[in-house]
Amino acid sequence: MIEDKSWGWRMFKILNYFILSFVGLICILPLAHFLAVSFSDRAATVGGLVTLWPIRFTTASYELVLQAPLFYRSLIVSAQRILFGVSLQMVVTILMAYPLSKTAKRFKGRNVFMWLLLIGLFTDWGIIPWWLVIRSLGLMNSIWALIIPPALLPYNVILMMNFFREIPQELDDAARIDGASHWKRLFQIYVPLSIPAIATLTLFSVVFHWNAWFDGMVLIYDVNKLPLQTFLRSVVIGLDTSNLALQAGSGQFLLYSDRSIRAASIFLSIIPVLLLYPFLQRYFVTGIRLGSIKG
């Protein structure tokens, strides 16, 4: 491309860098402000003195949150739902995508199943029927209520199926002629060749389970069984820090405030996403490609 060296274009380029930097700052400053609040002491946070740098640095708020048994328990629930929820979702997705990636001639009934899945994808009966079904299955107040319902996401199955369909048919044919069963072909040809797609869906599934809060709010009654984001909601949206502050030892109350406690618990819950973020970024492109494949 030939560089345009006109005056107007140069002005535009400078302006462009300037605006984009501004957009970047707008995205990052609220988080930086919160980080500063979480490390500041009570007088500074209550008085609204903190901007982007901690005032009278203290880790009291973090100590308080990390010592709260309910925070710990909710963290364990979230870890459990990620461990079981993500693996179940991936197993179900892969197992269902494989038969659907076959032609209707190879797999009789394929189109019927495909239509069932598509209707499932496009219909949404709303939260009341969803809630009633989970209740009638007896899953209420159990971690399985958070794991089983999202185990099948029709959209993920379709993405996986499209990826399987891109694998050269000759590989499958050769293995079939050699007498390899469907199980063998799935796990020794399709799965190894689909690692980028599986990694993408797994990462997004981890983020989904980590961020889910509404299901915990309406399906779990026992405060000891809440996942982290649902518990966090009672702290940062319900503005109820009593569950955390009750645990505090004496003499510490000059160091933290409701505000710094909320900021600290928000930050603690962002850390796992930040740790995953570099990996997520690596797979954005795969994700986009997955979404745009045409059959």
Added chain:
Amino acid sequence: MISNASPSSQSQAPARTSKLSTYLARSLPLYIMMLPGLILLILFSYFPIYGIALAFQKFNPGLGVLKSPWVGLENFRHLFTLPEFWRITRNTFIIAVAKTVSLQFCAVLLALMLNEIRSRIFKRSIQTIVYLPHFLSWVILGGLMLDLLGSTGLVNQILRQLGSKPIIFLGSNDWFRPVLVITYLWQEAGWSAIIYLAALTGIDPVLYEAASIDGANHLKQIRHVTLPGIRSTVLLVAVLSLGSMLDAGFDQVLNLYNPVVYPTGDILDTYIYRAGLVSAQFSLATAVGLFRSAVRLILVAIGYFLADRYTEYRIF
């Protein structure tokens, strides 16, 4: 079928059944693989249909769906006379349209601006930063916004420095909708730009060369090469987002609103949640939900029909 067959084909019957049994023996694993997904699909996508019955009943949780009295369309008749029903439908539509339109506009703009950046490091850093909020839940973002926009929050701190009066953003019916749109843009604009950036990298560089040889300056190249290059992506996103015209963002609204802003901020989903799961008015909530699902389904269908007709998009 076999019993009606002519004598000559009867001899083939055993062969046909054995063909079927070999097919089954070989393909049984496929059906076994389908099973877990199929059970979940039926449980969570088809079984909920029975819940729709509630919309036509005077549902009593003690009696259950089977024994609750049927009232026909009474719930809907009641619903359509409720002033708040029209209010929440209007709010939902206004918020959803404002969010969708402004998001796509900002996303295209952001993609075009990022596309003009030659410094790879700068581009990568900005991308890394603007995609991040997409991965944070609305509990976290709601917590951030409640604090930032609160009376002692950073925004009012700045306003006070500038000598202006503090604004109660989340307690004002003038401000609530703009706040919803702006915070939504803050979360999603970067992420939504990805699809346009991908379309922009797909434009053949030869086109730019040809245009500049023909004497087109940079602005003209954007107008005649870049914009036509992403036209089909914009069109596709536009028709597919038809289906979200009733999706005003339940997660976001539920974590930001309060009774003061119900007149401008209460939407179908939050109303369904409150009526059904908070006040246990199951029949009313299900009726609203059914209304929402039906309109949504029609919009989704129109969107995919248009996408199928006018773009190259195919879902499978």
